[in-house]
Amino acid sequence: MTRYIFITGGVVSSLGKGLASAALGALLQARGFTVRLRKLDPYLNVDPGTMSPFEHGEVFVTDDGAETDLDLGHYERFTGVAARATDSVSSGRIYSNVLEKERRGDYLGKTIQVIPHVTNEIKEFIDIGDGEVDFMLCEIGGTVGDIEGLPFFEAIRQFSQDKARGQCLFMHLTLLPYIKASGELKTKPTQHSVKELRSIGLAPDILVCRSEGPIPAKEREKLALFCNVRPDAVIAAQDLTSIYDAPLAYHAEGLDQAVLDAFMISPAPRPNMARWDDVHDRIVRAEGEVRVAIVGKYIQLEDAYKSIAEALTHAGMANRVRVRAEWIDAEIFEKEDPAPHLEGFHAILVPGGFGERGTEGKIKAVEFARTRKIPYFGICLGMQMAVIEAARNLAGIPDAGSEEFDDEAGEARFTPVVYHLKEWIQGNHTVARKKTDAKGGTMRLGAYTAHLKEGSTVAKAYGTTVIEERHRHRYEVDMSFRAALEDHGLLFSGVSPDGRLPEIVEVKDHPWFIGVQFHPELKSKPFAPHPLFADFVRAARDVSRLV
Structure with a gap:
């Protein structure tokens, strides 16, 4: 029987419901239970795929191609359980499903209302996978009292009544503000939140x-x-130096025991916290520091690159070093020489992004890393910028560019080394896309296989020649330029199984220069750092020791 834990929040947003949910999932795993985590978001977007990174942060992509909230990244990083499309839903998706059913006549002419039709749709979503795991943790986005969240709160109330007594538990996260002038910790906001x-x-x-x-x-x-x-069910969530101390901190506060007591699970299995003790040890016993410049366009909101920041932290743990990531606006390099800004860094990373803004600055950062022999990691658009830089400065194609940038200008200004991907193989069928298609959910999304060249840097890093990584892009490097680029030292070291799509490029005779079309950061975990990030930071560490 699956037991359900519903996590709600009050007083203010961004208190850390996602982190608390993920840490609790890790603690239940440490006691031998199986878990799955879900996010129910009240916003009316169907999914976050078309939302601005400045407003919502990064889009986390699952193996099965769902564009989801970044909290699912926390869930995966803490539990190692791969998220699925059925682990994230928004009000927009719920209402869309209800309206589709109404148009098909599924409701047999009934008047469609929030109760019961919308709430029933939410309950059906929550119930997916019932019986698969011991605990299902469902986080409700926003705060109690938000008007858009009311259908979700009503749905989980009904759901708890539909299930057997004692099968559902409610955990509420609130803020206890400290008033420095009076030296008091105020409980009234929490009291009012619970009252609501x-x-x-x-x-x-x-x-x-x-x-x-x-x-x-x-x-x-x-x-x-x-x-x-109960007094022992009041759990303190204090500010932490590292989010990866959360499982140990919550365990010390008795959160996992309080959950098991509430479900009357006795005797409680003893927890095995060895995994998190090791993670903590690697954080506090770092033996050096490396500086990594992240040259991007969404630097005003660090959550826009959340998984990249965390993957670098994991890679630091793997190498027993502390990674100091510093964010640099790519547009600066369109007006200024990048050298004064990038000298002193041990490695450079250019992440993904959309649109032309800042791309010329990213290309200059690529050139700096290539010519100065500084470890370089290009992800998604960062790989495309590496290819364009090589085409311009090595292969003699001075106007090399991307169709994505031509489209924004309304005219063809570049030789399209990067083009709009029109079709690709997904499983056993061909997917076709046009530039005029709707934006939401139309990219190449989810996990795809790639074959690596034996003896390449990436094959050595992975320790294999067949990998599977998650994608999120609609533009692709044109393989017709492969021969010209390889003649000038840019090796296409990873391709799709049919050989039509490039997945990885690397520069020969360079300490570490790799560009990948996929998003390896999405699969990195503190106890299982992604091999490419681990090898990237290893290369940066080697550079730091030479300085």
Whole structure:
């Protein structure tokens, strides 16, 4: 029987519900249970695929090609359980499904209402995979009281009534603000948040309270009394140096034990925290530091490159070094020489992105890394910029560019070394796309296989010649330029199984220069760093020791 844990939030947003959910999943795994985590988002976008990175952060892509919220990245990084399309849903998707059913006549002419039709659709989504795992953790986005979130709160209330008694648990995350002038930790915001939650028929079993420091016994007892929870179910969530200390911190606070007590699971299996003890040890016992410049266009919001930042942290753990990632706006290099900005870094990374803005600056960063023999890692657009740089400066194609940039200008200004991908093989069928297609969900998305050239840098890093990685792009390097580029030192070291699509390029006679069309950062974990990131940071570490 699957037990359900619903995680809600109150007072303010961005308190860390995703991190708390992921850490709890890791703790339940440490006790021998199987888990799956889900995110229910109230926004009306069908998915975050067309949302601005400045507003929403990165889009996390699953193996089966779903564009999801970045919290699913936390879930995967902490539990190692690969997310699926059925692990993320938005109000937009729910309403879209309901309206499609209404148009087909599935409701047999009934008047369509939020209750029961929308709430039933949400409940059906939550119930997917019932019985597959011991615990299903469902995080509700936003905060209690948000008008767009009310159908989700009503749905989980009904869901808990539909299931057997004791099969569902509610965990509420709130803020305990500290008023420095009076030296007081205030419980009133949490009390009002719980009051709001109870007014819609939900009562928390566990309170997780974000605070700068520990919760004194007096305030803990007050919260328990006024919020109607057990004192040992009031869990302090203090600020941490590293998010990867969260499982150890929550375990020390007794969160996993409180959950098992609420489900009356006794005797509770003993936890094995060795994995997280090792992660903590690698963080605090770093034996050096490397500086990595990330040259991108969405640097105003670090969450836009969340998985890349975390993958670099994981790679640092693998190499026993601390990675200091510094964000540099690519547009600066369109007006200034990149050398003063990039000298002193041990490695350079150019991440993915869309549109022409900042691309010429990225190309200059690529040239700097190639000519100065600095380790370079290009991801998605970063690979395309590496190919364009090589075409211009090595292969004698001075106007090399991308169709993506021509489209924005409304005219052809470049020789299209990078073109709009019109068709590709997905499983056993061919996918076709046109430039005029709708933007949402029309890219090459999800996991695809690539074959690596034996003896190449990437094959050595992976330790194999067949890999599977996740993609999210609609433009592709034109393989007709392969021979000219390889003649000048840019090796196409990874291709699709049919040989039609380039997956990886690398520069010969360079300490470490790799561009990949996929997103390896999406599969990296603190206890299993991605091999390319680990090897990239290893190369940066070697450079740092030469300086």
